[in-house]
Amino acid sequence: MMGKLYLQESLSDMSAEFLQFLFSGVTLGATYALVGLGFSIIYNASHVINFAQGEFVMMGGMGTVFFLGLGLPMPVAILAAIALTTLFGFGLERFAIAPARGASVVTLIIITIGASIVMRGLVQVVWGKEFHAIPAFSGDEPITIAGATILPQSLWVLGVTVLLVLALRFFFEKTIMGKAIIATSLNRDAALLMGINVRFVLFISFGLSAALGAAAGILVAPITLTNFEAGIMLGLKGFCAAILGGLGNGMGAVAGGMIVGIAEAMGAGYLISEYKDAIAFVLILLVLFFKPSGLFGKTGTERV
Amino acid sequence: MDKLKSPRTGGLLILMAIIAVLPAFLDNAFQVEIAILIFFNAIVCIGLNLLIGYAGQISLGHGAFVGLGAYGSAILTAHQGWDPLLSMVAAATFTGVLCFVIARPILKLKGHYLAMATLGMGIIISIVINTEDQLTGGPDGMYVDGLSFMTSQIHWYWLIGAVLVFSVWASLNLIHSPIGRALRAVHGSEVAAEVVGVDTTQYKVLIFVVSGVFASVVGSLGVYYSNFVTPDIAGFFHSIELVVMVVFGGMASTFGAVVGAAILTILPQVLTFLHDFEHLVFGLILMLTMIFLPKGLVPTLADLFKKGDKS
Amino acid sequence: MTSRQKGLKKSLVALGMVAGALAVSASNAEAADPIKIGTFLSVTGPASFLGDPELKTLELYIEELNKGGGVLGRQLELVQYDVGVDSKKAITAVKRLVSQDEVDVIIGGSTSGATMAVVPIVEKAEVPFISLAGAVAIVEPVKKWVFKTPHTDKMACGKIFEDLQSRGLTTIALISGTGGFGKSMQGQCTKLAPAYKINIAASESYGPKDTDMTAQLTKIKGVDGIQAVVNTGFGQGPAIVTKNYRQLGMTAPLYQSHGVASKKFIELAGDAAEGVRLPAAALLVADMLPDSDPQKPVVQGYSAAYSDAYGGSVSTFGGHAYDGLQIAVAAMVRAGSTDKEAVRNEIEKTSGYIGTGGVVNMSEKDHLGLDLSAFKMLEIKDGDWSIVR
């Protein structure tokens, strides 16, 4: 009798623990998904891997801190930060990517890495090096579900991510601009012939991607804090998510982000927390070894 | 004349001359230190350039191999009491074998997937070094005794300078051999290389191992020189730094790798007077160079000279 | 033009660039009259928490001293390098400080890792060095040229354990940052625990850049009988630990170290910081000190000066830099020169110096010179510090 009770109790302890890790995982995962989606959008339009994607994330968070500091109300500060980051996205395309058209993959990678250093440097000079917290959107009182707790902010992260993903689907499937981006990604020359302004498509893609990154950065800043270096790891994990899902496959990136986030939280909880950051990369190596084009990527045949 | 052949001896002699006279212009120990750092970085870049510049396979994880050499040597010397040179060979062997094992699955990948895989591999190795603090001292790094017979800094200058000259010479030899042409063919068109008998996988694996061993040896020597090693050596940023040196100097140019290493080792030291603006300016220089000289410094300048000759 | 000449041209250009760049770096090195104070701090990276106020303090007071005519009739010049949290960078910076910049004294090293890495160089170069980092290993055993100003991690453990004893708590969990200070303090606490009859029932760690510690805390939560949790570490990590701690609904008392002793911690952790206790120097509670306390004017003076110059409130870290600078300057004045051996000897003779960290009495056997009495146990109440009595 006693034994059974004890067992039940420890079982519910275990499931509460599992749930706790899962909450951590999906919150992280949603963030990675948004960052990964940003990678995908830019890659689709331009075949560039934007190593400054993480800095968009950072700029969203730091921008919000700055505008809040100016005394703006939260929603205005958030919109201002997203707008500012989007401007940087546009600028990156116009002043760094467009002039370097036709450069090799490595050169483009280094240009975006240079851009990430510039953005970090700029934020550091203008907004300082300190860590900052954004107040949570709906308070810090945790919600208890089956013995595990989740912050209201995590629900915001999840909710907004779902909304953004749905909105993007609508954008790409139903609007002219979205379709133009898809067309450009499939065949740039054909799109050009069809009268699509490819340069404009690229421009918009970078802006869109920057806005998404900023949104991700703002959503998680109340949970993880932010400073000028906060985007580095997030950017790399988002890249993992995008590759895991198959480069250029937006929904794949979302799935990839979730997988990475949950794997990370479970790994930290049940295996070794010290190796938490390695989990995403071990996962990506295993997947690439067995499926070289990601989980949901198309396997292409070389034409000769 | 084979167009790559001519600058070979000339360039090598000039490099030797620079190394020989440079100490006369170096005012103090710190400047000698920077010169030695340049040599170290240049050697890694020469190896990395064989992989990236010639064979066309990107690696965003080469810092990890420098780290393996450094920590391999450090651990064997400090914890196991091995002879430093033996440790260096052991670390290089380990790195080489590791490269050999992971090369096949990794180099099957292309473009951004290859970039991701090498990046991931590098980060995993760097996390292991950071975490296994019993062995590695964790994020704070570890102290190692140096080579007993290298009693002064200038000894190191000559030793590493000599290793650099050897590396340049060997790299030029390799490039101007059937193996070198096969590597460039892999870059040009894998399928075309295969139908004339080049086992592209074998050559990709070979050059991955070679460049890994270059990196590992530099890591080992570096740890004996500075007596200290921290995990940043294996980190993402060091890997990126190395690639930037190669591309900045000019891909598929051995002397480009040396020039790239020199400039990008000196630049951050020169920019320290900017304090907070250091990173901003560094990033801008990087971006502008890559946007306006996408082929890198040395090939672009070489093209300029060529054009000048014609007119 | 033959292709050999082409190669020559190529190489000449390379030579020119190397030489040019070296010349620029060499031009910094001109010897001048001012007394050179070298510093290497974690101005960026996860420890910018420490390095940023330290640098600001040094800049502020060196400017102040120069306005007042300098020291020994000479102006002071600060030579500073940002080393992030990379000890290797610290080594390069210190080599540069001693051999290129030829500084007279070094005040710096925000982190214990960076400090420990440069100790061999400083000892070899024979330059007086005052560290601003926490680990006890920096001054135990004593090294001829190395001094430090902050209280040690060992003292923090002792202070926390005293407080635990007074509350009757005996079973605790440790959660530590893996960076130098966190790891070192974890070691010190583990060593010291038996002496205070404290049982450490669980020990977890997290990386310097981690942003989510719920996994580690969930594990601690799962261990029965934990009466208090001690977090050793500096930077933003402890703020996240504190937030996660409240999120998981953990109610046992949470202790932090003096590695978070700045208002920034309260700001970052927000409401979650309520009730957190930590040992810290009196600087944080300047206005709450009794008027009889000899430290009161000193800490109030520094506090006001710093806030006036940079806005915001002071941290103890800036205070460490203040103490280091004052001790070094006083030693130079007593020595009447910047002769390194003489300055070192005078630093070692520092006694009765009242600084932000407490009253400093150094000796041949003690290169820190502080005792537990200057350490206050603070509790965060209503978003501000309060003294636990």
Add this chain to the structure above:
Amino acid sequence: MSLLKVDNLSIVFGGVKAIDDLSFTIEPGKIHSIIGPNGAGKTTLFNLITGVYTPTTGTVLYENEGVTGFKSYELAARGMSRTFQNLQIFFNMTAIENVMVGAHLHLNRGFFASFFGLPTIKEGDRHCRETCLELLDFVGLRHYADTDTDSMPYGALKRLEIARALASKPKILLLDEPAAGLNPAESREIDEVIKKVAERGITVVLVEHDMKMVMEISDHILVLDYGRKLTEGTAQEVRNNPDVIAAYLGG
């Protein structure tokens, strides 16, 4: 004895049979052509024979050895080489270097010998350069020897691919549309080169759209349609086959 024997070869791409149960043989020392309408599977067949693709079913026999699924470089070592419909030039090298890569299998490839620049390597390269210059001469490109390939005209690159393939000393050479995109004068030059290659005793397999050229130089023609064999035989036989006419007219 046949040089190459293909039995019941098939490959499926995403449910579509690009090559469907194809069998034929190639006799040594002749010029064989493979023709068929666009999308008939000619290039796919080349890719299957030369190891670029692995067949779904069926076998390839080369000199009575089963070589199905062999890698291209393994086949090259056995004397099989090819050119490509879409140029596969090593654009990062000069013309002569391209050809010298072709001679790869016949040179000393020891790593340490190369690394230390031993005289044998240098001697071998000097000799190789001579023979490769002769090959450039053979295809009429000697004056381009030290030109960067990215500044050479298209027609010259087509011939350069042939020279590179010849450098590997093949017994059988598969040419994938060597005249595609060339003007009539250039086509005739290629014609001549192909005939000269055949005269050297090298078996030539040709995929070509230029019917005039095919009919003129081929000893044997294989006609493909939708991945299947429509017919085969001499130029005369094929020309008069009603199925072939129907296929070409889209009947």
